[in-house]
Amino acid sequence: MASPxxxxxxxxxxxxxxxxxxxxxxxxxxxDEQMAFLNHRLVADARLRSGLQVLxxxxxxxxPALLAAQTVGTTGSVVGIDLAEQMLEAAxxxxxxxxxxxxxxxTGDVTTLPFEDSSFDAVTTRFCLMFLPEIPKAVAEIVRxxxxxxxxxxxxxxxxDKNPYLxxxxxxxxxxxxxxxxxxxxxxxxxxxxxGDLAGMLQQAGLADISEQQFFGDVRFAAPxxxxxxxxxxxxxxxxxxxxxxxxxxxxxxxxxxDAAGKSQKRSVVALPIAVRMVAGxxxx
Ligand SMILES: C[S@@+](CC[C@H](N)C(=O)[O-])C[C@H]1O[C@@H](n2cnc3c(N)ncnc32)[C@H](O)[C@@H]1O
Numbered sequence: 001m002a003s004p005x006x007x008x009x010x011x012x013x014x015x016x017x018x019x020x021x022x023x024x025x026x027x028x029x030x031x032d033e034q035m036a037f038l039n040h041r042l043v044a045d046a047r048l049r050s051g052l053q054v055l056x057x058x059x060x061x062x063x064p065a066l067l068a069a070q071t072v073g074t075t076g077s078v079v080g081i082d083l084a085e086q087m088l089e090a091a092x093x094x095x096x097x098x099x100x101x102x103x104x105x106x107t108g109d110v111t112t113l114p115f116e117d118s119s120f121d122a123v124t125t126r127f128c129l130m131f132l133p134e135i136p137k138a139v140a141e142i143v144r145x146x147x148x149x150x151x152x153x154x155x156x157x158x159x160x161d162k163n164p165y166l167x168x169x170x171x172x173x174x175x176x177x178x179x180x181x182x183x184x185x186x187x188x189x190x191x192x193x194x195x196g197d198l199a200g201m202l203q204q205a206g207l208a209d210i211s212e213q214q215f216f217g218d219v220r221f222a223a224p225x226x227x228x229x230x231x232x233x234x235x236x237x238x239x240x241x242x243x244x245x246x247x248x249x250x251x252x253x254x255x256x257x258x259d260a261a262g263k264s265q266k267r268s269v270v271a272l273p274i275a276v277r278m279v280a281g282x283x284x285x
Pocket of ligand 1: 010013014017057058059060061062063064081082083084087108109110111125126127128131132
């Protein structure tokens with residue numbers, strides 16, 4: 001089967017993330033608490049401070065855009081851009097409830113940024129770049145819109161073996177249906193998992209002072225079925241695999257996922273490891 005065109009990938013992404021926007025809003029408080037440490041890391045890697053103008057790519061429901069807006073304060077501003085209008089609607093509601101009038105959100109594709117050259121003091125992006133059909137094109141756009149001397153900070157998923165949080169359901173779904181071997185160049189959760197991949201693209205695009213670190217953590221649940229429900233509500237790519245199972249297979253797969261997660265339960269906490277590749281670079285003066 002021919003690979004989908006970039007346009008088709010982007011349209012698929014828009015539909016996927018709009019579909020799960022309600023799930024993101026439902027679990028917002030939980031994931032905000034669980035994954036805030038990644039936002040703080042991005043704010044640090046992008047060297048955010050009062051007064052800066054920041055662009056956040058693939059903001060979804062506002063991560064890390066909202067923390068960035070708090071950090072740059074009222075003399076700074078943050079623009080979040082995303083394909084999925086319904087994810088952004090949630091981000092806007094949150095910005096309003098936090099009284100963050102310096103955060104705005106607009107729909108768009110991060111591979112063709114609707115901004116002038118050198119118009120931002122920093123770019124942040126969490127869990128977006130690996131879903132792009134043309135990552136180097138987006139990287140060139142990041143370099144174009146950054147002011148000289150300023151930083152981009154990105155978070156992408158590291159390897160599946162280091163991410164039981166995501167790997168457990170994928171492995172179990174594969175027990176029921178045959179999936180084609182993953183194409184390492186195809187957009188997807190682990191597209192930028194390989195060490196040096198994104199960092200190499202930043203270097204190719206002319207950025208300097210590049211850093212890359214595998215950053216380990218975990219996501220903690222009160223019970224295995226909280227893990228199952230929350231992940232299935234928000235993880236569009238896993239939902240797409242799940243939809244290939246029959247109702248009977250889904251019942252059995254759900255139980256196997258819950259059993260597998262239960263093995264990580266100690267007393268009243270199920271802690272599932274995650275590993276995130278944190279990559280940053282600076283546009284030369
Ligand atoms: C896993 S969500 C991450 C959202 C948020 N940054 C976070 O970490 O919670 C991925 C987001 O990337 C967005 N996205 C994917 N491809 C995109 C593209 N080409 N342009 C803009 N946004 C895109 C999706 O719409 C989705 O909201």
